Amino acid sequence: MSAFREVYPGVLKLTLPLPFELESVNVFLVALEDGYMLIDCGMETKPAFETLESAMAERGIAWTEIRRIFLTHMHPDHMGMSARLLELTGAELAMHEAEANHLRMVATAERRFPWLELAYTQAGVPKALEDKMDEHFLEVRKNFHNLTPDVLFVGGEEIPTAIGPLQVLWTSGHSPGHACLYSAERKILFSGDQILENITPNIAWHPGRDMLGEFLESLERLAGLEVDLILPAHGEPFSGHRAWIEQTKTHHRERCDEILALIGQSPRSAHVLVGEMWRRKLSPINHHFAIFEVLAHLEHMQRQGRVRSSEENGVLAWHP
Secondary structure, three states: OOOOEEEEOOEEEEEEEOOOOOOEEEEEEEEEOOEEEEEOOOOOOHHHHHHHHHHHHHHOOOHHHEEEEEOOOOOHHHHOOHHHHHHHHOOEEEEEHHHHHHHHHHHOOOOOOOOHHHHHHHHOOOHHHHHHHHHHHHHHHHHOOOOOOOEEEOOOOEEOOOOOOEEEEEOOOOOOOOEEEEEOOOOEEEEEOOOOOOOOOOOOOOOOOOHHHHHHHHHHHHHOOOOOEEEEOOOOOEOOHHHHHHHHHHHHHHHHHHHHHHHHHOOEOHHHHHHHHOOOOOOHHHHHHHHHHHHHHHHHHHHOOOOEEEEEOOEEEEEO
16 A cells, blocks of 8 residues: 655655546645645545555544645545545535535536536437446446535635645636645645646536636646646646646647548537547547547637537537
């Protein structure tokens, strides 16, 4: 089992296992004047809890020394253990207001996320594949808890810590209320899923929003910061955020161009586009992520006037 590792004086990093391809997620303990703040919680699994429990014991840290839990966002690998840990620690829960609202909508849905059926229908997903994707999400849904945060941020606030104030940065795109924490004094960025060294975060379609546009705008704001150390939710600490941002902008620009070239040959649904853009067979969950990523790019391009859609039996065909 992994143990806490000091990645900066006053900052401990722990890697928790995940039961899917991403394999692991990082959580961080940041020293406060009278305890610790835990950034993210990992997924609600026995291996993840035992890893955290063992690492705490090895460091001699009691559960009650965790005074605050800060969630960068509400995805299952970041918030799954939050209800359990809040009970063990008695800590206050903090997250961005937009993310808390988003979580409430997802956690109180009877079965599916409210917009899931609309997305699958418009994308032209075959019923058999839709059922397989649905089956996976029934398991994932167990990690969504209808939490009531004690502190809601809107962005711009500062959290006092032993390493100096951490500023809350609203970085929507990967999720509506994704938040990073930034130390201007130490030039450290707790980036959550916003900046990940070797992969680009999934940008998923949400009705009525340009999630890709929001993501790119939030990256522009981060590019203006002075950052020496990025502490991401997946992978190892690294540096070079401006180079990463430029590479990621190029990636999404090329993805949009690829979509435009394909639909220029003939109109296509999002489901057909996924089959052509990912040339390997995707697992049901990864097909879901790919569908929503393509829809987010199409939404962004539609708002730019680069694509349009026509509808037949509920399925959208996309044209230049």
